[in-house]
Amino acid sequence: MSSDSPKTLLEVRGIGKSFPGVRALNGVNLHLVGGEVLALLGENGAGKSTLMKILAGVQPADEGQILMDGEVIEIGGVQDALDYGIALIHQELNMATNLSVGANIFLGREPTKRGLIDEATIYKNSKGFLKMVGLNVDPNTIVGDLTIGRQQLVEIAKALSVDARVLIMDEPTSSLSQKEAETLFTVIKDLRKRGVSVIYISHRLGEAKELADRVSVLRDGENAGDLPRADINHDKMVKLMVGRDISQFYARTIHKPGEVALEVKNLRTPAHPTHELSFKLHAGEIVGMAGLVGAGRTELLATLFGVTPNLGGKVWIAGTSIDAQSPQEAINAGIALVPEDRKQQGLILDMTVRENMGLASLKRESPNGIFMNEAREAEITALMIKQMRVKTPNDRQVIRYLSGGNQQKVVIGKWLAMEPKVLLLDEPTRGIDVGAKQEIYGLMEDLAKRGVAILFVSSELEEVMGMSDRTLVMHEGRITGELPRDQLSEEAIMQLATGNTEAA
Amino acid sequence: MKQFISKFIGSQSEGAKRILGIFVLLMVVYIVTAIINPNFVGAYNQENLIRRTSLFGILGIGVALVIITGGIDLSLGSVVCLVGVGVPWLITDQGWAPWIVLIMAIVLPMLIGLSHGLLITKLRLQPFIVTLCGLLIYRGVTRGFTGDQTAGFGNELKGLRWIATGEIPLFPGFGIPFPAIILIVIAVAVGIFLNRTIYGRYLLALGNNEEAAKFSGINTDRMITLAYVICSGLAGLAGLLFVLDLNLAQPVDFGNFYELYAIAAAVLGGCSLRGGSGTILGVIIGTALLRVLRNMMNMAFLGFQRAEFAVIGAVILGGVIVDELAKRAVAKKRAAQKQK
Numbered sequence: 035m036s037s038d039s040p041k042t043l044l045e046v047r048g049i050g051k052s053f054p055g056v057r058a059l060n061g062v063n064l065h066l067v068g069g070e071v072l073a074l075l076g077e078n079g080a081g082k083s084t085l086m087k088i089l090a091g092v093q094p095a096d097e098g099q100i101l102m103d104g105e106v107i108e109i110g111g112v113q114d115a116l117d118y119g120i121a122l123i124h125q126e127l128n129m130a131t132n133l134s135v136g137a138n139i140f141l142g143r144e145p146t147k148r149g150l151i152d153e154a155t156i157y158k159n160s161k162g163f164l165k166m167v168g169l170n171v172d173p174n175t176i177v178g179d180l181t182i183g184r185q186q187l188v189e190i191a192k193a194l195s196v197d198a199r200v201l202i203m204d205e206p207t208s209s210l211s212q213k214e215a216e217t218l219f220t221v222i223k224d225l226r227k228r229g230v231s232v233i234y235i236s237h238r239l240g241e242a243k244e245l246a247d248r249v250s251v252l253r254d255g256e257n258a259g260d261l262p263r264a265d266i267n268h269d270k271m272v273k274l275m276v277g278r279d280i281s282q283f284y285a286r287t288i289h290k291p292g293e294v295a296l297e298v299k300n301l302r303t304p305a306h307p308t309h310e311l312s313f314k315l316h317a318g319e320i321v322g323m324a325g326l327v328g329a330g331r332t333e334l335l336a337t338l339f340g341v342t343p344n345l346g347g348k349v350w351i352a353g354t355s356i357d358a359q360s361p362q363e364a365i366n367a368g369i370a371l372v373p374e375d376r377k378q379q380g381l382i383l384d385m386t387v388r389e390n391m392g393l394a395s396l397k398r399e400s401p402n403g404i405f406m407n408e409a410r411e412a413e414i415t416a417l418m419i420k421q422m423r424v425k426t427p428n429d430r431q432v433i434r435y436l437s438g439g440n441q442q443k444v445v446i447g448k449w450l451a452m453e454p455k456v457l458l459l460d461e462p463t464r465g466i467d468v469g470a471k472q473e474i475y476g477l478m479e480d481l482a483k484r485g486v487a488i489l490f491v492s493s494e495l496e497e498v499m500g501m502s503d504r505t506l507v508m509h510e511g512r513i514t515g516e517l518p519r520d521q522l523s524e525e526a527i528m529q530l531a532t533g534n535t536e537a538a
Numbered sequence: 539m540k541q542f543i544s545k546f547i548g549s550q551s552e553g554a555k556r557i558l559g560i561f562v563l564l565m566v567v568y569i570v571t572a573i574i575n576p577n578f579v580g581a582y583n584q585e586n587l588i589r590r591t592s593l594f595g596i597l598g599i600g601v602a603l604v605i606i607t608g609g610i611d612l613s614l615g616s617v618v619c620l621v622g623v624g625v626p627w628l629i630t631d632q633g634w635a636p637w638i639v640l641i642m643a644i645v646l647p648m649l650i651g652l653s654h655g656l657l658i659t660k661l662r663l664q665p666f667i668v669t670l671c672g673l674l675i676y677r678g679v680t681r682g683f684t685g686d687q688t689a690g691f692g693n694e695l696k697g698l699r700w701i702a703t704g705e706i707p708l709f710p711g712f713g714i715p716f717p718a719i720i721l722i723v724i725a726v727a728v729g730i731f732l733n734r735t736i737y738g739r740y741l742l743a744l745g746n747n748e749e750a751a752k753f754s755g756i757n758t759d760r761m762i763t764l765a766y767v768i769c770s771g772l773a774g775l776a777g778l779l780f781v782l783d784l785n786l787a788q789p790v791d792f793g794n795f796y797e798l799y800a801i802a803a804a805v806l807g808g809c810s811l812r813g814g815s816g817t818i819l820g821v822i823i824g825t826a827l828l829r830v831l832r833n834m835m836n837m838a839f840l841g842f843q844r845a846e847f848a849v850i851g852a853v854i855l856g857g858v859i860v861d862e863l864a865k866r867a868v869a870k871k872r873a874a875q876k877q878k
Contacts, residue, residue, distance in 0.1 A: 341753070365755040379753045382746045384814055393743055393754045396736040404735050448754065 042104070043068045043231055044089075044120070044200050049098035051084055056437050056467075058084045059255045062098070066200060069229045071222060073236065073246035077275055077468055077494075081255040082235045086202045089233075090122030091115035119199035123189045123206060129177050131185075136160035136173035139192045163191040167221050182328075183214025190221060194230075201225065202233045207241060208493065209327040212532035219245060238495070239271050240524060253277055254467055268524070272496065276468065284475060284500030287483075288519070291316030291503070293352065295487035296369075296456045298338070301347035305333035306511025310347060313506060313513060315456065315487040317352075320478060322502030323491045324527045329508040331491040332374055335458045339371040340364040352455055365394065370449035372442075374460035374491075380445040381433055388415040388429040390444050395451040418447035422477060439470020446477060457481060459490040463497060475501060495524050509533040556808040556861065557820045563857070564827045567834060574838040581712040583837075585705065587829055592717035593702075593779050595825040597796060598803035599728050600772030602821045603765040605804050606732075606745045608813025609658065609665035611766065613672030614773045614800055617647050618793030620676045621777030626689040626787060636695065640778075647774025648767050650676070655763025673797065681789040690786040702782035717779055721822070724772070729818040741765060746814030802854050803828055827853070 046064040050057075059081045066072055076082045087093045089100065091112040099106050102118050109115050115122070129138050136156040137144075145152040145159075160173035169187040177185055186206060193201050203222075207215040222232055222245060234245060242249055249261040251274035258274045296315040303311070311334060315321055323331050336342045338349065340358035349356055351367045358364035361371075373379035381390055392411035397403065399410045415429045422443045426436055433441060442462065449457065459478070463471045478501060482488055492498050498505055505517045507530035515530040529535075571578045597614055604611045621643050628634040628642075654672060657663045691699065701720070705713030732738035744751035744758045752758050781787045805811065806827060807820030828850060835846045 339753075360757065361753060361755045362757060371753065373753050378747070379749050382743045382750055382814075384746050385743065389739070389743070393739070393751075393756075396739060400736050404737070406734060406736050406739060 041068055042066070043070075043102070045101040045104075046085070046089070047099040047101065049085065049088060049095050049100075051081075051088065051093070051096050057255055059088075059095075062252065062255070062257055064250060064257075066231050066233065068199070068231055069226050070247045071226055071232045071234055071245050073234045073242035073249045074252065075236070075239070075242060075249060075271060075275055076252035076258070077471070080252040080275075080468075082252055083204055084255075085252070086122055086204055086233065086235060089115065089120055089200075090202060091120075092122070116196050116198075119197055120202065121193035121196060121198035121200070122202045122204065123186065123193065124204055127182070127185050127189055129185060129189065131176070131178035133177060134174050135164070135171060135177055135180075135188050138177050138188060139163060139173070139195050141192075143196075159195070160191070163195045164188075166194055166224075167191045168217065168224075181214070183210045183217065186210070186214075186218065187221065190225075194225075198230065200231045200233065202235070204235045206234070207236065207238065211326070212534070215241075238528075239268055240528065242266065242271065243268070251275055276496075284497075286320075286479065286501065289318045289320070289482055289503060291319040292485060293317050294350075295319075295352055296338075296489070297348075297350040299348045299350075301334070301337065301349065302345040303330065303333045303337040303511075304342050304345060306330050307345050309511040311513055312347075313516075315489055317455070317485045317487050318482050319503050320482050320488045320490070320501055322498035322505040323489060323508065324493075324495065324498045324505055325491075325508035325531045327493065328510075329531065330511040331508050332460055334508070335371060335460050335489075335491060338364065338458060339369055341371075365452060365454075368455035369458065370394075370452060370454035370456070371458045372445050372449065372460060372462055374464070376438070376442055376445060376465070381441060383434040384432060386430050387419070387424070387426050387433055387436070387444055388412060390433050391415045391418055391429075391448050391451070394448045398452065414451045415447075418444075418450065421450075422447055423473060437467070437470070439466035439473070442466055442470070442474065443477075446474070450481075454486060456487045456489070459488065461492060462490055463492075463494070495527055498522075498527065499524070507531050555864075557817060557823060559860075560806055560808075560820065560823050560827060560857065563853075564823055564830060567827065567830050571830065571834040571838045578833065578837050583833070585712065585715055587833055588718050589702075589715040589783065591822075591826045591829045592715065592721040593776055593783070594796070594799055594803065594829065595721045595822050596724055596772050596776040596779070597800035598807070598821040598825045599724060599818055600769035600776075601797070601800040602804040602807070602809050602816050602818065603728070603732075603741065604665070604769045605801070605809040605811060606741055606813060606816045607762045607765045608745045608748070608811075609762065609765070610669060610801070610811070611654070611672075611769050611773075612666065612669040612797050613650070613654070613676060614769070615793040615796035615798075616673045616676035616680070617650060617770055617773040618777035618780060618796050619787075619789060620680050621647060621774045622781035622787045622792050623680050623684055623689050623789045625778060626691050626781055626785075627684050627687070630691060630694065631684075631687070631689065636698070640698075643774055643778050644771070647777075648771040650774075651767035651770030652763065654770065655766035658766070659759035659762050677789070684789050686789050688786060688788045689781075691782075692785075695782075699782045699785065702779045717783070720779070725818050725822060728768075732818065737761065737764070742814055744813075799825075799828060802850065806854055806857055 042065050044066040046062065049059050049062045051059040062085060074082050088095045091109045091114050100109060107118055130141065139160050140156050145155045157173050164171065167187045167190050169184060169191065171180065171184065177188060206218060210218065225232060236242060243266055246266060247263050249266050249271060251258040253275060258277065261270055293316065294314050295317040299312045300310040302309065325331050333342065337344050340360045340363055344357065351369065356367040358367060377383060388411060392414065395414065396406060399407045401407055412429065419426065419429065424440050424443045426440060433444060463474055478488055499522045503519055505522055505527065506513055507515045507527055509531055510533060514533060514535050517526055577583060601611050601614060625639055625643050628639045629636050654668050657668045658665050701716055704716045706716065707713040740751065740756045740761050744756060744761055748758050777793065803824035804816065804821050807817065807824030809816030831850055831853060832846055835843050835849060
C-alpha cells in the first residue's frame with residue numbers, strides 16, 4: 035500500500051477499537067509520508083478523533099499495528115507517543131491557562147539549575163519556538179490572556195519543542211476567526227517545508243482543498259477511500275464522506291411556511307450583551323443557523339429557552355408575548371430545546387429509557403400534579419420508541435448503554451410528547467453515526483410537516499445546506515445574514531460566518 | 539415479595555441487590571451476637587435496639603434525601619442538640635408554654651433547612667461548607683444560651699414523653715416501641731414521595747445530572763431546597779424524640795456524631811454520595827446494622843467497646859469496596875456482551 039510513496043513515516047494497519055455499544059474503528063489503515071499534509075475527513079462519529087487519540091497514546095487500540103519508519107511500535111501512553119515524535123493538538127486546547135507561555139511550552143520538561151526551574155533558559159528557548167510559528171508574544175505572557183488562535187499557536191510551538199515529526203490537529207479552526215485561520219495555514223505550510231508531517235482533521239472541505247497533499251476519508255469507523263492532490267474536490271470528498279449522493283441523503287421537500295411561530299425582536303443575551311438579535315420563524319419551516327464556534331448561537335438558544343436571562347428585547351410565540359425566566363416557562367409557552375451537550379444537558383445517563391423519555395412530561399401527565407402516571411409514561415415511551423425507531427432491548431434499559439444516535443432520539447422524543455410549537459436543536463447530529471443522522475433528518479422533516487417550527491444550530495455546513503429552508507448566519511454575537519435555500523453555498527455561509535457581510 | 543420490594547424502592551434495579559446484600563450482613567451480625575451472648579435477644583435489649591434504630595432511622599432518611607441530590611448535611615447532630623436541649627430548657631428552666639415550644643421545635647429546624655437550601659442553590663455555596671458551619675453554629679448557640687447546663691423534663695410532660703418511651707404491647711414482656719411506628723409512617727411517606735410522585739423522580743434525576751434536569755424544565759433549586767428542609771425538619775423531630783426518650787440532654791455532647799451515623803447508614807443503604815441513587819428501605823436496614831454492630835461491641839466483645847468506631851468504619855469501608863468491585867464486574871460483563 036505504501037510501496038509507491040517515497041518514504042513512509044507513519045503507518046497504521048488494521049486498527050480496531052470498540053466502546054460500549056459502538057464499534058468506533060474497524061480495520062482502519064492509514065499512512066503518512068514525511069513532510070506531507072494529510073487531511074483526514076469524515077462526518078461526526080466517523081472515528082477520526084478516536085484514531086488520532088490512539089496515535090497520540092490517549093487511548094489504546096483493541097487491535098492492529100502502528101509502524102514508525104517501518105518498525106512496529108507500541109504506544110502505551112502520551113509520553114510514548116511524544117517520544118516517537120507524535121503530538122496531538124486537541125480540539126479543546128489543553129493548556130494551563132494560569133501559567134505563562136514559556137511555562138506551558140516546557141510543562142513537564144522544565145530545565146533546572148541547582149534543583150530550581152531555570153527560567154532564563156525557558157525564556158530564551160521559548161522565543162525560538164514561538165518564532166517558528168510566527169507568534170510574536172513575550173514568553174512571560176499568561177496563556178489565558180491570549181486569544182484562542184494564539185493559544186493554538188503556542189500549542190504548536192510546544193509540539194515543535196519536543197521535536198514532533200507528526201503533528202495531529204483536531205479541528206484546529208473550529209473556534210478561529212478567518213484571519214487567525216489564515217495565520218495557521220501559513221504556519222502549517224511552513225512546517226511542511228521543514229519536513230514535519232501534519233494530519234489535519236476537519237469537516238471544512240475548503241480547508242482540505244487549500245492545505246492537503248492528500249485526503250483520506252473515514253466513514254462509520256472504516257476507510258472510505260483516499261483522494262490524491264489532483265482529485266481533491268468538493269463533490270468527491272462529500273461522496274466519500276456520506277457514501278452516497280447528498281441529494282438522497284438530505285431528503286427534503288420544500289415547505290410552504292405557515293403563520294409566524296416564533297418572533298424575536300432586539301433580543302440581547304448575556305454572552306453578547308451589546309448586540310441585538312431579531313428574526314422570525316414560521317410554522318412548518320426548518321431554519322438552519324450557521325456560524326463559527328463562539329458566534330453566540332448556543333447562547334441565543336439558551337436565552338430563548340430561559341436557561342440564561344434575556345437582557346432586553348421581546349419574544350413572541352404564535353403571536354403571544356412571552357418572557358421565559360426559566361426552562362419551565364419556555365416549555366409551557368411551547369418551546370423545546372435539544373441541547374448541544376447530550377450527555378451533560380440532555381440525558382440522565384443512569385436512568386432508563388422510559389424515565390428519560392418521561393421526564394419533561396411528568397407533570398403534564400400527572401392526574402393531580404403530585405403522583406406519577408406510570409402507565410401513561412410507558413405508553414408514551416412505547417409510542418416514541420416505535421415512531422423514532424429507537425434501538426433498545428426494552429424501555430427499562432439504562433440509557434448510558436445506548437449508542438449516541440439512539441440516545442439523541444430519546445432526547446428528541448422527550449420533547450415530542452410535549453407537542454412543542456417551536457423546536458430548537460443545537461448540533462443535533464454531533465457524534466452520531468450516519469444512519470442515525472439520516473433518521474434524525476427524517477424526523478425533522480416529519481415534524482416540520484406537522485407544523486412545528488424548527489431552528490437548528492449546526493457547525494456542519496453540509497447539514498445546514500441540506501436541511502434548511504432558510505439559513506441564518508451568526509458572527510461574534512450578531513446575525514450577519516440570512517440566505518434563502520437557492521442562495522446557499524459553502525462560500526456564502528463562510529463569508530457571513532467570518533463577518534464579511536458585503537460579499538454575500 | 540420481590541414485587542413488594544420493587545414497589546417500595548421504585549425502579550432502581552441495583553437498589554434491590556444492595557438491600558439484599560446488606561440485609562444478609564445484618565442477619566449474620568445479629569445471629570453471631572445472639573450466639574455469643576444470649577441476653578442480646580432478650581426482650582429488654584430488643585426493645586431498646588428497635589427504639590434506637592427508629593430514632594436514628596429518622597435521621598438517616600432525612601440525610602438520604604439530601605445525599606440523593608448530591609449534597610450532604612453535616613449539621614444534623616447539632617440540630618438534634620439544638621432541639622433536644624432547647625425544648626426542655628425552654629419548658630422547664632424558662633417556663634415557656636409547652637405548645638409554643640413544640641411548634642418552634644418543628645418550625646425552627648425547617649427554617650434552618652430552608653436557609654441551608656437557599657444558600658446552596660441561590661448563592662451556589664457548597665453543601666459541605668454550609669452545613670459544616672451549621673454544625674458549629676447550632677451547637678455553639680445551644681451551649682451559649684443554656685450556659686452548658688444539662689436540661690431535662692424531670693417529672694413533667696409524662697404524657698408527651700410516651701411517644702418516645704411508650705410501647706404497644708405485643709405479648710407479655712414485649713412490646714413494639716412507639717418510635718418504630720413513627721419511623722414506619724415516615725418511611726412509607728418518604729418512600730411514596732421518592733418513588734411514586736413526580737417530585738421524587740425530579741429529585742433522583744437532578745441528583746444524577748442537575749443540568750440535564752434543569753434543561754428538562756425541572757425547578758432544581760426548589761427541589762434541592764425542599765430536600766434540605768425535610769432533612770433538617772426530620773433532624774428536629776428526631777432531636778425531640780431523643781430527649782423525650784432520655785429525659786436528659788447535655789449541650790456539650792447531645793447529638794454528637796449523629797450526622798456521621800446518619801450519613802453512614804445512608805451510604806450503607808445504597809445512597810451514592812455522587813447523588814442520584816438511594817432507597818429508604820436500604821437506609822433503615824443500614825441504620826439497624828449500625829445499631830446492632832454497636833450492641834454487639836457492648837454485649838459480645840466486652841472490653842472492646844471503645845473500638846466501636848473502628849469496627850463500624852471497617853464495615854462501611856468493606857461494604858463500599860465490595861459494592862464498587864461488584865459494579866465494575868457488571869460493567870465489564872456488559873461491555874463484553876456488547877462486543878459480540
